[in-house]
Amino acid sequence: MGLLSVELEDYDLAEKYFLQSLKRNPKDKDQIFIYLAKIADKKNQSEAAITWLNKINNGPRFIESKLITAEIIARKESVDKALEFLNGLKANSPEEKLSLVQSKASYLTRSNRHQEAFHLMQNEASNFPHSPEFKFDYALLADKLNNYDLMEKLLREAIKIKPDYAVAYNALGYSYADRNINLEDAKKYIEIALSIAPNNHYILDSMGWLYYRLGKLDSALSFIQKAYDVQPDPEIAAHLGEILWAQGRKKEANDIWDISLQSFPDNEILKETLKRLH
Incomplete structure (x- = not known):
């Protein structure tokens, strides 16, 4: 009932249910602490959220709780403060270590500090020689x-370790399509990705973008519209608008871009697309 209330955005009712659950001394208290923290955060009660998260001092949900804390710090204070917080944590397993590294890289990337993020991954590479997830992010x-x-070397290594790694096939194919090279190879890799994850919006977008590069605008629009309907991501919005623009449907393209810019005013791909076409 608590989770249903969260889904319905009735946070007061959800909080009430989870507090009642705590009184029954449940087996997984830490999970309830995380739910209560997320509810407090939704209610803009960041200090209360962190208080709940600080009740988790060890165990399988420890790093998860700290990553949520870092997210709150990044939002309320700064990315640098969040990174400082993460740097002070000690991982107790390779999985926790990977989560911390990925989180740090994500904050740097979101701040357009790509060179710093790259150096972080470069320095950590020897710690994750067999992790397809690390190789993918790197x-x-x-x-x-x-x-x-x-990039190609790392993606091929990731695929060798994990042959059904759809997003790695997709990244390789999309990179070719985006650079307008090796388009037959791009199609092969994206088709493999789609066969593994047919409803993944990023993969649908890649196939659409490939068809755009091949000059097949109707097929391109079909795939990218489906991707956008699943997830109106700013990069997908940029691609959808560009295809509409190429079809002469400039008002529809501008409408898509305007909607996306309202939510993602700093997205690099969206801004680059607008600059190039306007």
Whole structure:
């Protein structure tokens, strides 16, 4: 009932149910602390949220609680404060270590500090020689810095470790499509990704973008519209608008971009698309 109330955004009722659950001394108290923290955060009670999270001192939900704390710090104070907080934490397993590294890289990337994020991953690479997830994140940063040889190497290594890694196939195919090279290989990789994860919006977007590069605008629009309907991500919005623009539907393109800019005013791809086409 508590989770249903959260889904319905009745946070007061959800909080009431979870507090009642705590009184029954449940087995997984830490999970309830996390729910209560998230509810407090939704109610703009960040101090209360952190108080709940600080009740988790060890165990399987420890790092999760600290990552949520870092998110609150980043939002209420600064990314640098969040990074400082994360740097003070000690991981007790390779999985926790990976979560911390990924979180730090994510904050740097979201702040457009791609070079710093890349150096972080470069320095940590020897700690994760067999992690496809680490290699994938590292590859995306290499791509951001136009280090395409390293990106391809890392993605191929990730696929070798995890042959059904749909997002790695997709990243490789999309990189080719975006650079307008090796389009047959791009199609092959994106088709493999789609066969593994047919409803993934990023993969649908990649296939649409590939068709755009091939000049097949109707097929491109079909895939990217479906991707946008699943998730109106700013990069997908940029692509959808560009295809509409290419079809001469400029008002519809501008409407899509305007809606996306309201939520994502600093998105690099969205801004670059508008600058290039206007």
